[in-house]
Amino acid sequence: MLRSLHIRDFVIVEQTELQFDAGFSVFTGETGAGKSILIDALALTLGARGDSTAIREGADKADISALFDVPPSLRDMLAELELDDDELVLRRVIDRAGKSKAFINGVPGTLNQLKTIGSYLLDIHGQHAHQKLLERQEQRILLDTHGQHDDLLTPVQLHWKDWQQAQQKLERARNNQRDAQAERERLEWQLNELTRLAPGEGEWETINADYNRLANASALLEGAAGALALLDGEDASAIAALNAAIHRIEPLLRNDPGLQEVYDAMESARIAAAEAASDLGSYLDKADLDPARLAETEERMGAMFSAARKFRLEPEGLYERLQELTKAVEALDSESDLAALEHTAARHEALYREAAARLTQARKRTAGTLSREVTKALQTLAMKGSKFEISVQSSEPGATGMDHVQFNVAAHAGSEPRPLAKVASGGELARISLALSVMANRAHQVPTLIYDEVDTGIGGAVAEVVGKLLRDLGKHHQVLCVTHLPQVAACAHHHFEVQKKQGKHETVSRIDLLDDPARTEEIARMLGGLKITETTRKHAREMLTHAD
Known part of the structure; x- marks a missing residue:
């Protein structure tokens, strides 16, 4: 899991070092304080693209380091890179010229290596992740990721490539037979x-x-x-x-x-x-x-x-x-041996269709399981009576198989499930996305999960359910969440406050881990705005007590 994050001269953060523990942690603060900057900084250490605009005004370079425990799933890869250790430090430096340097345990690395390693360490569910649910390709990717279909998808892609190359060679031979x-x-x-x-x-x-x-x-x-x-x-x-x-x-x-x-x-x-x-x-x-x-x-x-x-x-x-x-x-x-070329193309097609059929079967099994799990989760997210359904239908052969994957939802009891884009509102889409993420991550072994304002479009009792959902997820994963909802923040095991401070010549952001009294004040602020009364403080204490 993520142990610490050190940030120097990144956007409006001059310097900070944060220590993290297991469980569910939240980051709160006023709008524009720089809550999502933490997620952006962490993403850079995992190979995200960056440029000189990320450097704090007046500084020469931005320097970000993240310390992780090494999960068992990553040990073989690190051993191949001769980086086998119990701890892993990923570092990224970006200078004013836009040049970027990456380091893995002090050894220079590449962005591709950071991305590959990062996929074993954490999963970031961004603010606009729910919008991707409307894209057909993203729906297929999410289904395959949840079902861990890589071992089935890779042969399909390889056989598709071989089949297409053989088919192209056959077509060229047919077209050029006279010449x-x-x-x-x-x-x-x-x-x-x-x-x-x-x-x-x-x-x-x-x-x-x-x-x-x-x-x-x-x-x-x-x-x-x-x-x-x-x-x-x-x-x-x-x-x-x-x-x-x-x-x-x-x-x-x-x-x-x-x-x-x-x-x-x-x-x-x-x-x-x-x-x-x-x-x-x-x-x-x-x-x-x-x-x-x-x-x-x-x-x-x-x-x-x-x-x-x-x-x-x-x-x-x-x-x-x-x-x-x-x-x-x-x-x-x-x-020009058309018979031989036809035989080769047919053989590759047969291998492709066999591999694609196995992938289709796995997708249908995963679709059934995930549909039931998400439907169950939606009942607690103010979508009682709704039904989520993943349809896997036959399609023209392609590099990812012979399936058309479509996410459907029936927002009300008795209605027929229809494509998300046609029936789901923004708030409903956000809740479906959150349910999918939680269900998928329960099945996976990525140790750290990050949610960046995934509670957009919800509130009230639903917000409390989301908070409890994330807190429950924190029993099995390290969960970090940027939120603006006090109901979600109250459910966290650890609470960080992000504040923006105006100096004489610059604006900087600072992050503090809150103790119980400070946490009560912050949740009261989230409840009551600028004017905090004893009533809001009492409500904040009740929320914290109820969360435990």
Whole structure:
């Protein structure tokens, strides 16, 4: 739950630090004192959008921190972020340039991380939440949230995406079938040309080397033979000369060891010459004039040159072009295989409809339960005889399923339930919204619930019922509520007063936790306005006593 909230330089709050306990807490104060500012500040720590207008006049930045106990549902996520701890501090800083920084336990984080973490910590029911009930999408979301349908909704969304993509691919193939046929014929002609040629990988480099060798075979043989004769011929040769020189130097080594390096150099030269002569001999043994092979190579080169000109590329690129054409034709065949594409689309549609049917069943079960619970709650909220009903009807398939969810209400006994927008007044809508919120939150594990003036449009005995409803909810959750009704405030376990103070140069807001005497005074003010009498004080004390 929320343990503390520290606010510095936010709107008209210079600095305040509030400590919170379990149970039901209310915030009261005169209109414009800044009660809802607390909710706005807390929302920023949970990833809400903010800008420089939130900074108090004269300050450089707004700085807000919220300390929470870590609920069990959040521990695995924090462990993945290496933030596993018993306490969680969410901080948000906004400067004059509009730049925002977020921190999680002192570690920089993102707004998406704050929003995700915040969804496990608290739920804010804003002043205008009841207006959203008129939106069809919000009605579906509320039903799915209450029924915890995420595990059923996610597969529906995934299968819908797969089905739509498969359907689009099928439609493209159908629409482009004529163009695809012309493209296939063009590609197949090119592919057949290159398949007949069958260029190998690296073949052009190899055939060029073969041609150079075969075309110059005569010169190669003549040159190699001449070189061999000079190295190791019958007449004067390099090897014979080296042998003679070595024999001349060898006996001299006994008299002058300084000639050893000369001797070694000549010996190395003799060995190298002998090895070169041996290699030339081997080359000449294997080499021969092969006019047929030369003609064959020239023909192959001509064919590759011709194909390269036809395809407007270099001969060495023929092999790569063959691979590209092969893949292009295969891809075109795959895309134009209407039977296969139809089968794929049908398979994804079947998976979608199966998942959507399971979601529909769950929605209908949840709708029945929630309808009964809200109807029961409305009997205590000055809507005796009313009936709340959630209708789940079939609709066209979509990303969220095949259901049309509609909230209906019969405001009076015996009347037929009709859509909220057609029959519910503003006050009735607010009460229905409150009943839905209370029923939904009883079933969920979010530890902290915040209600921002949800008692708008009600009063008298109904206000007392709302207060008791929130107090009862406070037995299982931490409940924070901004209210202007003394009946609601009297039911709280803890009472904060928000006051606006006018200084010499600025207006600031301060928040105080009230003790019993101060609380009596505040509720008396809410009852009697500017003039507080002993009668209103007595009434306030009676309300507090009755709430306990």
